[in-house]
Amino acid sequence: MMNPLGKTILKDVSRSFYLSMRLLPKGMREPISLGYLLARASDTLADTEELDPELRSEMLDGFVKALTDDQRAPWLARLAEEVIPRQKHEGEKVLLQNMEGVFRWLDALDESPSSTAEVVHYASPEESQSLAAQQHAAILRVMGHILHGQKLDIERFELRDDFRFTLDAELEEYCYLVAGCVGEFWTEIGFISLPNFSKVDAAKMNRWGANYGKGLQLINILRDLPNDLRAGRCYLPGMESIEPEAIMEESRRWRERARMYLADGASYAHALNHRRTRTATALPGMIGARTLDLLDRADWSTLESGVKISRSEVYRCAWDALWLPI
Numbered sequence: 001m002m003n004p005l006g007k008t009i010l011k012d013v014s015r016s017f018y019l020s021m022r023l024l025p026k027g028m029r030e031p032i033s034l035g036y037l038l039a040r041a042s043d044t045l046a047d048t049e050e051l052d053p054e055l056r057s058e059m060l061d062g063f064v065k066a067l068t069d070d071q072r073a074p075w076l077a078r079l080a081e082e083v084i085p086r087q088k089h090e091g092e093k094v095l096l097q098n099m100e101g102v103f104r105w106l107d108a109l110d111e112s113p114s115s116t117a118e119v120v121h122y123a124s125p126e127e128s129q130s131l132a133a134q135q136h137a138a139i140l141r142v143m144g145h146i147l148h149g150q151k152l153d154i155e156r157f158e159l160r161d162d163f164r165f166t167l168d169a170e171l172e173e174y175c176y177l178v179a180g181c182v183g184e185f186w187t188e189i190g191f192i193s194l195p196n197f198s199k200v201d202a203a204k205m206n207r208w209g210a211n212y213g214k215g216l217q218l219i220n221i222l223r224d225l226p227n228d229l230r231a232g233r234c235y236l237p238g239m240e241s242i243e244p245e246a247i248m249e250e251s252r253r254w255r256e257r258a259r260m261y262l263a264d265g266a267s268y269a270h271a272l273n274h275r276r277t278r279t280a281t282a283l284p285g286m287i288g289a290r291t292l293d294l295l296d297r298a299d300w301s302t303l304e305s306g307v308k309i310s311r312s313e314v315y316r317c318a319w320d321a322l323w324l325p326i
Contacts, residue, residue, distance in 0.1 A: 068140065
């Protein structure tokens with residue numbers, strides 16, 4: 001049975017991801033939802049500009065320990081006293097207020113085979129326990145990458161005054177740490193949780209999945225260029241000028257790369273055997289492709305106002321993803 005936190009809070013922190021979670025088969029829904037809530041909580045910690053960057057960096061370090069250490073009380077107390085009162089987004093505030101419950105959910109996944117046994121009905125209790133433990137380990141693995149990437153971001157752009165990406169590989173690494181690893185996590189959970197998950201071997205699915213995640217992260221970066229520049233951040237490598245004209249010209253190259261990575265995401269989705277999994281996997285890429293279309297037509301003032309597809313377009317993407325050809 002799905003933990004109630006995966007239903008109540010998830011919807012408040014992500015409209016599109018919530019749709020994807022609703023579409024997933026039960027075997028994947030719980031670990032993916034739990035992983036998302038943990039990542040969204042760490043992302044909230046990393047991005048709360050009202051908090052001193054040193055505090056945010058320390059809280060991310062504490063998050064790493066809280067994932068595996070049952071002595072979480074000091075970290076949770078600091079979260080309640082110094083972080084939660086500064087939250088403006090109501091859904092994210094509620095998520096942080098419920099972190100003790102989220103951690104208990106993570107612990108329970110490692111301790112109980114019940115969630116996996118509901119799906120893998122042919123598995124013995126020992127095998128089911130092993131599958132649940134594998135899901136737990138996969139969550140810890142992806143959170144390790146994400147937390148590392150988020151901490152690096154603070155150290156580079158907020159605890160230093162002179163940092164700029166100079167090489168494409170540096171931006172690629174960042175996109176992998178905060179999003180590409182999620183594609184690998186999705187793949188790992190799929191092979192762990194569902195029989196006959198994919199028509200393609202795990203190595204190729206991992207590569208496609210990592211690229212898919214990187215493409216989605218690039219879209220986030222390209223959409224947020226004005227806000228990031230106001231905050232003193234430029235994610236585009238090798239920029240000698242941060243004038244809007246130069247930024248817009250360079251962003252074209254990265255939009256092309258994002259489309260290439262979304263094509264890998266489409267290949268990934270088509271390789272999946274289960275319709276519900278294929279639908280949930282294809283949906284973010286379809287939303288991303290439409291966002292790129294808007295970015296292609298946007299000027300700097302449009303970017304400053306915010307580029308986001310409409311709710312009706314999101315539901316149209318969900319319908320298209322549902323009827324994705326096999």
